[in-house]
Amino acid sequence: MQRINAEKSALFVELGAEIGSKAVLEAMERVPRELFVPAEVRPLAYQNIPLSIGSGQTISQPYMVARMTELLELKGDEKVLEVGTGSGYQAAILSLLLPRGGVVSVERDETLAATAGVRLEELGYGNVTVETAGPTLGCPDHAPFDAIIVTAACPGLPDTLVGQLAVGGRMVAPVGPRDEQSLILARRTEEGLTVEVQGRCRFVPLLGPEGFGEG
Ligand code: SAH
Numbered sequence: 001m002q003r004i005n006a007e008k009s010a011l012f013v014e015l016g017a018e019i020g021s022k023a024v025l026e027a028m029e030r031v032p033r034e035l036f037v038p039a040e041v042r043p044l045a046y047q048n049i050p051l052s053i054g055s056g057q058t059i060s061q062p063y064m065v066a067r068m069t070e071l072l073e074l075k076g077d078e079k080v081l082e083v084g085t086g087s088g089y090q091a092a093i094l095s096l097l098l099p100r101g102g103v104v105s106v107e108r109d110e111t112l113a114a115t116a117g118v119r120l121e122e123l124g125y126g127n128v129t130v131e132t133a134g135p136t137l138g139c140p141d142h143a144p145f146d147a148i149i150v151t152a153a154c155p156g157l158p159d160t161l162v163g164q165l166a167v168g169g170r171m172v173a174p175v176g177p178r179d180e181q182s183l184i185l186a187r188r189t190e191e192g193l194t195v196e197v198q199g200r201c202r203f204v205p206l207l208g209p210e211g212f213g214e215g
Contacts, residue, residue, distance in 0.1 A: 004034065004045065018063060019066045023097060025066065027097050028062065028093055033046065036089040053086055055109050060089075071183075079101055079102055080094055080147045080149065081143075081149070082105040083152065091103050092128070095120070104131060105130050135209070137209050145166060148169070150206065152204055154206050157184060157186060161173070168189070170186070171188075182199070184197060
């Protein structure tokens with residue numbers, strides 16, 4: 001326990017040097033990452049690395065979670081879509097940043113969706129709804145969203161998600177081939193879409209429509 005506390009302090013010193021948003025760092029300090037990972041990797045919870053969460057999936061590196069979250073520039077009252085609930089960790093952080101808003105998080109793997117839904121409820125993240133992914137990418141039933149975060153690699157910027165983004169909204173997504181992607185920040189304006197590359201990243205693939213093949 002003492003060792004994990006020391007590692008947690010060290011991690012937040014490291015993140016503080018790279019991440020400008022105090023609100024994002026504070027939210028991340030309040031979310032116990034060790035409760036979102038399987039017992040066998042719990043001792044590694046505060047290393048700045050991605051970890052395996054079962055079903056062949058990973059919880060992102062803390063730095064990447066922080067960076068993607070800060071790019072959303074949340075004010076606190078937005079309705080946010082996450083594609084790829086995984087463990088629910090990213091959704092928990094968004095939850096704390098949205099005291100007057102909420103999160104809809106969609107997950108394709110039914111087991112992960114069910115586990116994350118129960119975990120988030122038990123830990124008291126009441127403004128998060130976890131949905132099992134349907135035939136259409138994202139969550140058309142709850143659209144439009146003020147912000148969208150995609151936590152699985154997309155071969156291209158998914159048009160369906162752009163269509164679910166409100167005018168004035170921001171979307172962050174890893175876009176590119178399976179082995180490495182660009183972290184994309186897209187903004188939907190009255191005139192159309194602006195797109196910026198915010199660095200490189202590596203995510204597990206988005207599967208299904210507008211994703212990679214099943215194989
Ligand atoms: N954000 C998560 C990590 C996501 S890993 C966390 O904080 O733990 C990527 C997740 O995307 C995986 O769980 C995978 O099952 C899911 N996924 C892949 N394709 C998807 C799709 N089309 N719709 C929803 N989820 C998808």
